[in-house]
Amino acid sequence: xxxxxxxxxxxxxxxxxxxxxxxxxxxxxxxxxxxxxxxxxxxxxxxxxxxxxxxxxxxxxxxxxxxxxxxxxxxxxxxxxxxxxxxxxxxxxxxxxxxxxxxxxxxxxxxxxxx
Amino acid sequence: xxxxxxxxxxxxxxxxxxxxxxxxxxxxxxxxxxxxxxxxxxxxxxxxxxxxxxxxxxxxxxxxxxxxxxxxxxxxxxxxxxxxxxxxxxxxxxxxxxxxxxxxxxxxxxxx
Numbered sequence: 001x002x003x004x005x006x007x008x009x010x011x012x013x014x015x016x017x018x019x020x021x022x023x024x025x026x027x028x029x030x031x032x033x034x035x036x037x038x039x040x041x042x043x044x045x046x047x048x049x050x051x052x053x054x055x056x057x058x059x060x061x062x063x064x065x066x067x068x069x070x071x072x073x074x075x076x077x078x079x080x081x082x083x084x085x086x087x088x089x090x091x092x093x094x095x096x097x098x099x100x101x102x103x104x105x106x107x108x109x110x111x112x113x114x115x
Numbered sequence: 116x117x118x119x120x121x122x123x124x125x126x127x128x129x130x131x132x133x134x135x136x137x138x139x140x141x142x143x144x145x146x147x148x149x150x151x152x153x154x155x156x157x158x159x160x161x162x163x164x165x166x167x168x169x170x171x172x173x174x175x176x177x178x179x180x181x182x183x184x185x186x187x188x189x190x191x192x193x194x195x196x197x198x199x200x201x202x203x204x205x206x207x208x209x210x211x212x213x214x215x216x217x218x219x220x221x222x223x224x225x226x227x
Contacts, residue, residue: 034214043205043218044158091214102148102160102173103207103214 004088009110018075020109022088025069030092033064034103035073037084044087044105047073083113118142121206121219129227134193136222138206140186146209147189148173148216149181151202158205164189196226 005023012018024033034049048055048062050071055062061074075082087108118141128134138147149161150173160173162181170181178200180192193200203223209216 032214041221043207043221046215046217049214089214101146101163101165101171102150103158103216104160105158107157 004090004106006086006088006106006109008107009112011112011114012075012078014080014113014115015077018078018082018111018113020073020075020086020088020111021070022073023070024088024090027068027090028092031090032092033062033068033071034089034091035060035062036087036089036103036105037082038087038108039081039084047086078111078113080113080115083111085110119206119208119217119219121204121222123222124220125223127225127227128196130197131195134196134224134226136191136204136206136224138189138191138208138219140189140208142208142210142217143186144208144210144217145186146211146216147183148207148209149179149189149191150205150207151175151200152205152221153202161191161204196224198226200224201226 032049032051035047036044038044048057048060050062064071085108087105089103120139122137146165148163150158152158159175161175161179162173164170164183182190203221205221206219207216
């Protein structure tokens with residue numbers, strides 16, 4: 001799986017959009033970008049994933065650059081409950097025959113929402 | 116939330132004793148995983164299962180064994196616990212072999 005690079009920490013004001021960047025310059029054509037978050041002491045929570053098109057769900061939006069070498073997770077109206085560590089993970093497509101099982105977590109970005 | 120529970124949620128034990136952690140799911144997902152999380156290391160995969168009685172090793176499998184005799188249960192055993200196995204253990208489930216998974220609440224294990 002391709003390696004990802006994320007800033008170790010970020011601050012965002014409550015009510016504003018939080019934009020979390022991720023660099024994955026060695027991503028392969030069959031690898032997806034996944035985002036998870038982990039609120040203190042809880043298990044990681046899946047947020048969103050995408051291949052090359054932008055994706056949106058009820059939690060967030062994912063913007064992937066045209067060359068797929070980087071992406072941005074957007075939380076449109078951050079709340080205090082969004083304070084967490086956010087992980088960007090790259091791995092092969094769902095149910096493909098390749099790649100190791102499980103997810104490889106890096107250190108992520110500690111997002112702190114300020115009141 | 117996905118139906119996934121872990122037991123016990125907290126355990127303190129002594130070096131050399133056997134310990135078994137249980138992960139139980141009600142989602143009928145095929146894939147189940149055990150991770151450990153330590154400060155400075157993030158989450159690391161210990162073992163995983165891709166079906167009943169089908170298991171394989173992850174990144175940090177030494178000192179751990181697993182068993183899956185039923186779809187809904189995945190057991191992680193420390194045959195002889197050591198202080199280096201003090202950690203928070205997370206179970207995860209997935210219905211596809213891929214990146215979308217659901218994590219349990221975790222088990223905090225302390226080995227004295």
